[in-house]
Amino acid sequence: MQGIHKKYLLKQAINGIDLQVQKGRIVGLLGPNGSGKSTLLKMMAGLIYPTSGTIAVNGRVPDVRNKHHVAYLPELDHLYGWMTVKETLRFVSSFHQDWQPEKAAAMLQALELDENQKVRNLSKGLRARLKLVLVLSRQVPLILLDEPFSGIDPSSRAKIIRSIISEFQAEEQTIILSTHSINESEPMFDDVIFLQQGRIRLFDTAESLREEYGCSLENLWEKVYG
Numbered sequence: 001m002q003g004i005h006k007k008y009l010l011k012q013a014i015n016g017i018d019l020q021v022q023k024g025r026i027v028g029l030l031g032p033n034g035s036g037k038s039t040l041l042k043m044m045a046g047l048i049y050p051t052s053g054t055i056a057v058n059g060r061v062p063d064v065r066n067k068h069h070v071a072y073l074p075e076l077d078h079l080y081g082w083m084t085v086k087e088t089l090r091f092v093s094s095f096h097q098d099w100q101p102e103k104a105a106a107m108l109q110a111l112e113l114d115e116n117q118k119v120r121n122l123s124k125g126l127r128a129r130l131k132l133v134l135v136l137s138r139q140v141p142l143i144l145l146d147e148p149f150s151g152i153d154p155s156s157r158a159k160i161i162r163s164i165i166s167e168f169q170a171e172e173q174t175i176i177l178s179t180h181s182i183n184e185s186e187p188m189f190d191d192v193i194f195l196q197q198g199r200i201r202l203f204d205t206a207e208s209l210r211e212e213y214g215c216s217l218e219n220l221w222e223k224v225y226g
């Protein structure tokens with residue numbers, strides 16, 4: 001991203017961002033409500049466009065025509081309640097040539113999802129797990145996860161994090177993940193971006209940040225935003 005600004009009518013959501021993310025990393029995108037996390041992820045997914053500046057994902061401008069290069073998990077739910085888990089997988093897989101059925105089956109089992117259950121009968125946590133299966137079953141270079149843990153209990157979070165780590169293919173993929181659950185997700189991050197009011201406040205490897213500030217990322221959150 002180079003010189004990225006994004007304005008929604010009168011609201012300046014992103015205020016000049018330059019960012020380069022290396023392939024093979026799991027990147028935590030952190031920031032308080034309204035700091036611009038979802039806006040950044042949507043621009044990377046090609047769902048909305050910057051007001052100014054340029055973005056490239058693997059050398060390509062992200063837009064709807066390039067969506068086979070990016071898997072995006074939105075913050076809001078996009079599933080049909082009348083479908084079963086199995087039907088949902090079949091439906092979503094029909095849009096993606098890069099779908100990996102064996103991976104989807106393995107994740108269903110690991111995340112204890114019943115493929116015959118209706119989506120509307122899934123609890124919030126199980127729904128979140130299903131959303132993750134839909135994204136991680138694709139063979140794409142860039143995976144964007146917007147708040148994958150919102151409303152999920154700590155043990156489910158831990159399970160989901162284990163699943164993200166075990167399904168991640170570091171040679172071929174990059175994950176950028178926004179979250180407020182810094183405590184549980186800290187061990188997963190290679191790099192961390194701290195956003196504030198549409199600008200990057202800090203961006204470095206998790207290791208360097210911990211060393212430089214002499215504390216965990218969770219405590220650093222308090223220092224940056226407290």
Ligand SMILES: Nc1ncnc2c1ncn2[C@@H]1O[C@H](COP(=O)(O)OP(=O)(O)OP(=O)(O)O)[C@@H](O)[C@H]1O
Nearest residue numbers: 008011012013031032033034035036037038039040
């Ligand atoms: N469609 C929109 N129209 C107008 N303003 C918007 C729109 N979407 C986001 N905004 C504003 O842009 C700013 C950044 O919002 P964004 O959703 O990117 O933040 P966020 O960091 O993801 O927040 P949260 O943690 O609450 O999800 C906020 O002030 C928000 O109100």
